[in-house]
Amino acid sequence: MARFPLTTISAAVVASMTLTACSSLELNPYSQSEVRQRAISDQAHMYQEQEPLNQPVTFYQAAARALKYNLDYRLKLMESALAANLRDVSRHELLPQLIAEAGYSDRNNDSGGTSIGIEDGEESLRPSTSEERYKTTAGLGLSWSLLDFGLAYYENQQKADKILMAEERRRRVAQNVLRDVRNAYWRALAAQRLIPQLDILLARTEVALDAARQAQQQGLLPRQEILAYQRALLDSTTLLTARRQDLELAKTELAALMALPPGTRLELADEPEPVLPPEPANIEQLEQLALEERPEIMEEWYGKRVNQNDLEAAKLRLWPNVSVNAGFYYDSNDYLYNNDWSQTGVNVSLNLLRLLQYPDLNNAQETQGDVDDLRRTALSMAVLTQVRVGALRYHLAREELEYADESLRVDDELLDYAKAAASTSIGSELEVIRAQSRYLLSQYQREAAYSRAQEAWGRLFNSVGLDVLPDSIADDSIQTLASELERMMSAHERNGIIAGPPPALQPVSSPAPSEPAAGNTQASAAPLPRQNAGEGEGEGAHGGSHVI
Template sequence: MLNRPVKTLSLAIAATLLTACNSMEPRPYTVEEQQQRILEDQARMYADQEPVTHPISFYEAVARALKYNLDYRLKLMESALAADLRDVSSHEMLPRLVASAGYAGRNNDSGGTSIGIEDRQQSLRASTSEERYRDIDSLGLSWSLLDFGVAYYRTQQKTDQIMMAEERRRKVAQNVLQDVRNAYWRALAAQRLMPEVDQLLQRTHSALASARSAEDRGLLPRQEALAYQRALIDSIDLLSVRRQDLEFAQAELSALMSLPPGSKMVLSDEPEPQMPELKADIGSLEQAALENRPEIMEEWYRKRVNANDLKIAKAQLWPNVSVNWSYQYDSNKYLYNNSWSETGLQVSVNLIRLLQLPALNNAEESQTKTDDTRRLALSMAILTQVRVGALRYQLSHEQLEFANESLRVDQSLLSYARAAKSTAVGSELEVIRAEGRYLLSRYQREAAYSNTQAAWGRLYNSIGLDIMPEVVKSYDVKTLADELKRKMDQQEQERLLPLTQGSTNASTQS
């Protein structure tokens, strides 16, 4: 029969367990909690950003993207997490020192009697050598050779994973640079051309209405009037499509820089850097790519991580040596010694697991071949990217020269049309058509220049050149932009451009 305190304790434990079970029921977030989460996330996304107070240059756009881009910040946190996990793993190599203190009790005495082995007769009366309630304390130190070996290899793995996280961070930074380069020059073209596009669209719509009116009044032959209307409609269609492209570029750049919604973005309309001619030897570019690409380095570190996995599996096959020492205390007054120390040395081996050794040797060989083949396949793909990137840049550079020539011709045609303008309706329409062609040529020239910049960025990225200084967070945007410009100029001069005076000047301009 249980006494009252035991019954009360049992009921309390049962009630606690029932409450815990009820708390495990699914509980969706409320609408208020979702709204609060959205507000907090939005505040954190745009927290601690320097306000935009002046037109943004290309290097400042890159600096803002790298400083405030959430993907890049995530990779930084992954690197920090990998370093913390390495520190945690390194502590597992230390011996275990366990201290414990407790209280033991029972509701009756512990004890017994003795009987003779041969005659089965009771030889002692019932007795006890243990108090009902006593304190128990201990301090134990233990060390295992197997645990030390496993922790050692785990720490090496964590160290390599730090390097892998760092390579992924490098890759994200390189991708951010390429994306900003792709978007910035298109956004700058949008800033330059959109007011003129809007103005010409308005004039073209007015001219279309005038052409229809001239057709209705018979001022122009019907076929000629319809031909003008067709030309104007085609021009409106082309200009509308180009306008959408320009708007998308501005939105993309704003997102890359993580600007808060509603921020006014004005780009610095400075003279365009002259695009240099690529004359570097393709072999040196390929060599630089094999040395610098983060993906290759990450795969190389991954090979060591995989090798350490197999080393851990092998270490678990060999004999384990464990050393133990402990200090014990028991308050039991019937003990002759209430405190004592214990020491022990134990050697153990799992003989059955030794059968895994041949399979582990085969797995190690296969893993090495797989890692090497994966790295070689990646290297081949990277070499292809370098060759294609160099060819694409050369072709885009030629296309830029052609676009410049085309723009020159259309500008001359526009000047001629304006000079020959008369009061006739057809003459006005011809001027508008010439302006439309000229504006489209300007767009094509701006697109050719941005494509050349994008091709240069892809070549830069395919070689895996670093642009980041050691510290990013502590730099303001202007200082970081200056450091990025200096680093990029240095990398281009050393890796992408021939070591001649002319190419060095071109690199400095770019």
């Protein structure tokens, strides 16, 4: 009877734990203070440990910051690390199980029994027991199952493939981040260059409009002529303002890609424009490279292997399971002749009805393989289309840049002529403002054309799927990342298979095919813009730095 209090206490503890578990199932929303604290903590994690901005940012520095601090890219890095850790965990499933156990048991009466004769049903032994009421047990057992080993092997193979899939996703995000930074950076730089000029011109236009209204009221110029001047000024102002709205968003987009804290002053390095890479010389070779390098295709290919291993594991469950076990055990029961002993055994089991699944699993595996191949083929077709479209878009963007350079040259000469012919009359002043407005609009169009050419090149490069970073880097500082990015991109653009001399045969739609010896002279005749005079002088599109 001395053991009943212990049993009562155990029952009370179990009941208390059960009630606690039931109460935990009730709704428990976060409080407002917890939500506020979580928001503050998340915002702190967004921008923690960032290198300060202490100088104007170049393109490669902006790309390096985006790759280092962009949350999407950091998430993919964490997913790669998690996949590797999960594979390390799954490796232990290949080992046998080594189980140590110990226990204590008691009961309130003796176990035991009697024996009766089979033929006459008479009791042959008086009630007896061979087990103590209270005893302790211990054991150390080693067991190994062939089925568990096989399943763990396939699971380990799947985890390894998922590591490779996570790495391909990381590569894709890095390529997309670089493409987005390329698109936003050159638009933001154009806004930084042109918006101050636009503000000055808008203020001057307002003054000119007031002067034109006064001239109209005083009858100094014919009514139709003065209204035409006002209409032209208003049209130019409306168009320039619309372009400004688009460019003003570029810096915000770039700051978001770089994961800069809100309110950070972002100043871009106003350096000479880099030379646009030449058009690819061999589209077929570029398509072959894309089929080999695109991370989406590689991820899909690894996914096929994951699916196949999943079905192989399902087929493995159909076969006999062989298990081997060995162990050492102890029992404190005084009625036992041997209180400690060792035990070994081999067991073979087979579910015969499961063998009926084998033909269906074979068919499912074959169908799954066909589906995976078809999905990858469809993706490959889309990749080839992207490469073709990217090459054509880049060709058209370069042509557009040529026309924008020519328009800028013409408007520059018109502005010089308007200034030279200007007099003290209102009409001459209005003509100068109109010429300046046209010139500034041409600058906008030229900057926009260059940014679109950079965007088209980024899309073409992204369609091929080449890596933007080397396999190993000395450190992860912004300057090191920027240098490695510039080195890798220069190698791809000028020394790799994606670059080459301009093709000898241009598309039929090209209005001005270029000569191989001279290159595509898209900027050789363009004048220097007034705000950057002296930069890139005398260089063509392929012979040196672009003039802006």
